[in-house]
Amino acid sequence: MKQIKCDCGHVNPLGTVLCESCGKPIEENQHIDGNEGKKLLNMRYDGTARRSKTYTKSVVDRIWSFFSSVKVGVWLIVLALIASMIGTIFPQEMYIPANTPNRDPAVFYESQYGVLGLIYYQLGLHNLYSSWWYLLLIALIGVSLVICSLDRFVPLFRALRHQNPKKHQSFLSRQRLYSETESATDEELETVKKQLKKRRYNIKEKDGYLLAEKGRFSRWGPYVNHIGLIIILIAAILRSTPLFFMNEYVWVREGETEVLPGTNGEYYVENKDFIFETHDENDERFKDALSKEGMVASNYQTDVVVYKANRSIPGEEPELEPVVEDSIQMNKPLSFDGYDLIQSGYQLNEFSSMTFKIHETSDADEKSLGSFTVDLRNPQPEFDLGNGFKVVLDQFYPDYYLDDNGIPASETNFPRNPAFVFSVYSEDSEKPEVSFVGIGRNIDGTGENKYKLGIEDFEMHDVSGLTFKYDRSLPFFGIGAVIFMIGVIQGMYWQHRRIWIHKRKDGSLVMAAHTNKNWFGLKKDIETVTENTNIKMVEDQQELGEKDN
Amino acid sequence: MDLLSISSTALYTAFILYLIATFFFGATIKDKQTDNKKKGFSGKIAITLTIIGFLAQLVYFITRWISSGHAPVSNMFEFLTFLGMALVLGFIILYAYYKLSFLGLFALPIAMIIIAYASMFPTEISPLVPSLQSHWLYIHVTTVALGQGILGISFVVGLMYLIKEVDQTVRSKETTWLEIVMYILFVFIGFIVITTSFNFMNYNATFEYGQGSSAATTDYHLPAIAAPNGGTLVTEDVMKPWFETPAWFQGEDAGRKFNTLIWSVITGTVIYLITRLILRKRVGATIQPLLKNMKADLLDEIEYRSVAIGFPVFTLGGLIFASIWAEIAWGRFWGWDPKEVWALVTWLFFAAYLHLRLSRGWHGKKSAWLALVGFGIIMFNLIVVNLVLAGLHSYA
Numbered sequence A: 001m002k003q004i005k006c007d008c009g010h011v012n013p014l015g016t017v018l019c020e021s022c023g024k025p026i027e028e029n030q031h032i033d034g035n036e037g038k039k040l041l042n043m044r045y046d047g048t049a050r051r052s053k054t055y056t057k058s059v060v061d062r063i064w065s066f067f068s069s070v071k072v073g074v075w076l077i078v079l080a081l082i083a084s085m086i087g088t089i090f091p092q093e094m095y096i097p098a099n100t101p102n103r104d105p106a107v108f109y110e111s112q113y114g115v116l117g118l119i120y121y122q123l124g125l126h127n128l129y130s131s132w133w134y135l136l137l138i139a140l141i142g143v144s145l146v147i148c149s150l151d152r153f154v155p156l157f158r159a160l161r162h163q164n165p166k167k168h169q170s171f172l173s174r175q176r177l178y179s180e181t182e183s184a185t186d187e188e189l190e191t192v193k194k195q196l197k198k199r200r201y202n203i204k205e206k207d208g209y210l211l212a213e214k215g216r217f218s219r220w221g222p223y224v225n226h227i228g229l230i231i232i233l234i235a236a237i238l239r240s241t242p243l244f245f246m247n248e249y250v251w252v253r254e255g256e257t258e259v260l261p262g263t264n265g266e267y268y269v270e271n272k273d274f275i276f277e278t279h280d281e282n283d284e285r286f287k288d289a290l291s292k293e294g295m296v297a298s299n300y301q302t303d304v305v306v307y308k309a310n311r312s313i314p315g316e317e318p319e320l321e322p323v324v325e326d327s328i329q330m331n332k333p334l335s336f337d338g339y340d341l342i343q344s345g346y347q348l349n350e351f352s353s354m355t356f357k358i359h360e361t362s363d364a365d366e367k368s369l370g371s372f373t374v375d376l377r378n379p380q381p382e383f384d385l386g387n388g389f390k391v392v393l394d395q396f397y398p399d400y401y402l403d404d405n406g407i408p409a410s411e412t413n414f415p416r417n418p419a420f421v422f423s424v425y426s427e428d429s430e431k432p433e434v435s436f437v438g439i440g441r442n443i444d445g446t447g448e449n450k451y452k453l454g455i456e457d458f459e460m461h462d463v464s465g466l467t468f469k470y471d472r473s474l475p476f477f478g479i480g481a482v483i484f485m486i487g488v489i490q491g492m493y494w495q496h497r498r499i500w501i502h503k504r505k506d507g508s509l510v511m512a513a514h515t516n517k518n519w520f521g522l523k524k525d526i527e528t529v530t531e532n533t534n535i536k537m538v539e540d541q542q543e544l545g546e547k548d549n
Numbered sequence B: 001m002d003l004l005s006i007s008s009t010a011l012y013t014a015f016i017l018y019l020i021a022t023f024f025f026g027a028t029i030k031d032k033q034t035d036n037k038k039k040g041f042s043g044k045i046a047i048t049l050t051i052i053g054f055l056a057q058l059v060y061f062i063t064r065w066i067s068s069g070h071a072p073v074s075n076m077f078e079f080l081t082f083l084g085m086a087l088v089l090g091f092i093i094l095y096a097y098y099k100l101s102f103l104g105l106f107a108l109p110i111a112m113i114i115i116a117y118a119s120m121f122p123t124e125i126s127p128l129v130p131s132l133q134s135h136w137l138y139i140h141v142t143t144v145a146l147g148q149g150i151l152g153i154s155f156v157v158g159l160m161y162l163i164k165e166v167d168q169t170v171r172s173k174e175t176t177w178l179e180i181v182m183y184i185l186f187v188f189i190g191f192i193v194i195t196t197s198f199n200f201m202n203y204n205a206t207f208e209y210g211q212g213s214s215a216a217t218t219d220y221h222l223p224a225i226a227a228p229n230g231g232t233l234v235t236e237d238v239m240k241p242w243f244e245t246p247a248w249f250q251g252e253d254a255g256r257k258f259n260t261l262i263w264s265v266i267t268g269t270v271i272y273l274i275t276r277l278i279l280r281k282r283v284g285a286t287i288q289p290l291l292k293n294m295k296a297d298l299l300d301e302i303e304y305r306s307v308a309i310g311f312p313v314f315t316l317g318g319l320i321f322a323s324i325w326a327e328i329a330w331g332r333f334w335g336w337d338p339k340e341v342w343a344l345v346t347w348l349f350f351a352a353y354l355h356l357r358l359s360r361g362w363h364g365k366k367s368a369w370l371a372l373v374g375f376g377i378i379m380f381n382l383i384v385v386n387l388v389l390a391g392l393h394s395y396a
């Protein structure tokens, strides 16, 4: 490996921009940091040799250089940003409103948004965030993060760990903040040193050269936060495996017990009661708002018992043993044995059962000739009333409506608006009489029925929709987020400030300073430490104009 | 006086104090020295008034919290007011460090526009739906607003930078864009002016819309140019609508909001044109001389610093706390809801900004433009996402 020997005797690795020891610019390498012909040095990564800038021949080198470029990183970020925005133009498939007439995406987008919607759908943008190319984009950001961090971290770490306070004059004079003082006394230098220490600078000295440094750890901020991001990306990968993440949904009627899906029948949940509450309309505080908005819900709650199933023989009816009994509210999920149950939906006032009576059509008093009860969850096909009457359930529409062609149909499978077609068999006629009965409807099949059916009684229940899940990736996301936050705070709220001072034999003094951000703060520091001395305040050698070009 | 009227008086007081403080900050134009050393008398008064104003707004916040029983960050009015407050706080923090009186002359008016804009939304205390009943609501929303407020300072400073640095002697793309930004500020002012005027007159026009069981009415407080989609006017003796709001405007009361937007644009345009007519030059060109004593370099740095300070706060509130709450409330910490996506977009944008600042070519004007775009994204998330792309968060 070819190496570069500096005038000071230090041997630098190939690709070094500023001598690792004395900081003297290695002239033939200034182009690497885009610094040819510039007055000021590029202090990024202290001019250390980076793999990406040094080796650019082989395929591996090229890939490495590509991903370690901040420009590429920014492009990837910007692409992810634009893609994310596009995903919000129209609702994603999962957010197609529940009350839309046709929720089939093939129909929905075109019917709602016309041609643009159709294009959106056909490009697959209705599932953008799980599309292969979006995930690829995120993955590329991850790769870029890892490579760029390694590319810079290792050399920067070396450079900052072994800093030599003794710097070459051309290193000093080409810093952004620089001053030369004709003559300074030793006392003045001591004052400055004392002041620097007071401001918690670390001071290193060698051969009349002085380096005051503070906040170096903030330089590791970006690397720390990138590690946090990588952990988050890894957590996202873990979450896509069933070992780490499961998400199911159950509807449980009041009074019923359902098996919890995804547990191989190990757990059951009973809905003891679903509670729906609204804000009190007479509440003084909210009166104005409530009169405008109408009723506002205040609580969704399911009182549940979770059971664990004991089966002595596989396949046998299990014996249920209560594990927890608790109430689940929105924002108050129930956790047990690593699982969570979350209040996610509800359906009020479904019919559980309906009781009908038979009476003679002509009987004004509607005296009952017998009655039967239909269990709407599991309707029997036939009811023998015992006194010669038999009723057959021909049709059952749990959620009755008339479709576009005027034909009775059921909108959902939930018994919200049940309607029935019954055939009534009686002793006085061979042919059954057909009746259509629903809420507020009672239609005679022929108009000549002798017997009529009436709703005598009904029972209602609420249904609670519970999300049932585990997410074992959460701790990883949490750790990643914490590390990310530590990293950004470390990098953003502290700055790495360095001040180099050299008092020459002839009594003159040079001072140069550098920081990775917050130059204002650094200048303030220097102002304070040189107060009451004749040491000249540093001058800012960089005008914005230069940066702008 | 009950708590609620104390609360609104306090907000009003804060507003007036900010207004007076702005004038005092304006008086510091005379001060030659823009550095931290010598602070003029008017500068001291100005910052004192700002701080008192901020405290008054804090009184508003606390009393409203007490009287409603929940932190007042749960609807558009409350959230935007809080954002204005956060912007003022961001300004105070940066002022404490940089002692730059001039910043106040620009930051306070922006904060006032936001607060006035907020007051145009319904201000009643509304009860919380179950999903909002969580401490994480307060933690999340206040942190987000604080982050956005601090990031907002970068907008203010970036705007100052551009007004100062863009060459106004010739017409260029930059002067045009800068003027567009000024114009947008006028549209916000237009919104405030037109809404206040018609509110004052108690204007009302009711529409019925929707069909069958989901029929509803909506009250317009501005004359209807755009009727609700499928709506019919039921109030008599008021202006007939000119056309219907397109169906793809989502969310509650889309028609009314669209109508308000039209009015704001019209009023803003009129005020803008009148201003131009009086000034006889670009608004940017008019303000430019005020900034003559500022150091461009320092503005550039403050703009960057406010992003540096605001970014972690925004990340914490807008992504991390948001996720924690979403996990508790909905059982999924991230659901690609439009509001969430736009928080991500904001975050990615400022991440890109920070990375671009690492390279040399992206300081100065380019970075100032980015700061404007960044705040544009924040406002987009607040306004357009709420009004057009209805999601779980739809507030107003």
Ligand code: HEM
Pocket (backbone or CB within 6 Å): A067, A068, A069, A070, A071, A072, A073, A074, A076, A077, A141, A142, A144, A145, A148, A149, A152, A219, A221, A222, A223, A225, A226, A229, A488, A491, A492, B348, B351, B354, B355, B357, B358
């Ligand atoms: C969304 C993803 C990312 C976020 C949130 C992020 C965040 C950050 C932050 C906050 C900083 C500190 C900036 C400063 O101190 O001003 C930083 C620095 C940096 N980032 Fe990223 N980053 C992301 C992706 C990337 C990618 C993909 C690359 C790859 C090229 C990259 C390369 C760098 C580099 C080279 C630095 C500077 C390190 C230094 O100053 O020593 N970042 N990043």
